[in-house]
Amino acid sequence: NIKLRDQMVDAIKKASIVGIPFYKNDPILTEDRLKRPLTDRVFKHFKITPKMCCHTFVNRVFAQKSDFWKALQGKRILIITKDKWADKVTKALRKKPYNLNVTMSTTFHHHDQMVDTLAFIEANKDNFDIALISCGVNSLVLAQKVAETGNIGIDFGKSLMYIVQKKAGLKNSSRGANKGLIP
Known part of the structure; x- marks a missing residue:
C-alpha cells in the first residue's frame, strides 16, 4: 500500500518521538536483519531523521x-x-x-x-x-x-x-x- 507507506513516512518525519529497535539484544521477536538494520535503511532511503527516539516497546x-x-x-x-x-x-x-x-x-x-x-x-x-x-x-x-x-x-x-x-x-x-x- 504505497499510500499508507507515504503517510507513514510523513507521520514519522513529523513525530515528536519515534520508537525504534535497539542495535543489540533487542527483545522484538524476529530476525535481527528485520530490526535496526532495516529501520536504518528505510530511514536513510526516505531521509528520516527523528527529532527524538525511544525504544519500540516503550x-x-x-x-x-x-x-x-x-x-x-x-x-x-x-x-x-x-x-x-x-x-x-x-x-x-x-x-x-x-x-x-x-x-x-x-x-x-x-x-x-x-x-x-x-x-x-x-x-x-x-x-x-x-x-x-x-x-x-x-x-x-x-x-x-x-x-x-x-x-x-x-x-x-x-x-x-x-x-x-x-x-x-x-x-x-x-x-x-x-x-x-x-x-
Whole structure:
C-alpha cells in the first residue's frame, strides 16, 4: 500500500518521538536483519531523521508504570482500536487500577477507514485530550493526525490488547518489556 507507506513516512518525519529497535539484544521477536538494520535503511532511503527516539516497546513499559496512568487521570481519553478490543479496553481503563476518563472510542480495522476516522477525530477534537491508538501500522498516521488537532496522539502498539488479555498493565508484565527499555 504505497499510500499508507507515504503517510507513514510523513507521520514519522513529523513525530515528536519515534520508537525504534535497539542495535543489540533487542527483545522484538524476529530476525535481527528485520530490526535496526532495516529501520536504518528505510530511514536513510526516505531521509528520516527523528527529532527524538525511544525504544519500540516503550508503550509496553508505560502500560506497566503507575506514573503513566496517573499522568492520564483527569484527561479526556479517546481510544482508537480494533473492533473486538474497543469496548473491553474502554471498560478496563475506566475501572481500577487505571480510573481513566475514557470519553469516547472508535474502531479501526483497515486502512480504508482512514478518511472516516480522520473526520471523526477532527469533529471530536474538543472532546478529548489524549488518544491511545492501537490499530497496527495505521496507528502511526492516526497519532500524527491527532497531534495536528492540538491533542496528544500515542501509538500504543499492542498494549491496549495486552491489557484486555491481562498480558500487560499494572498487574501483569509483557515479555521483555521491563528489560532496560527506559533509560
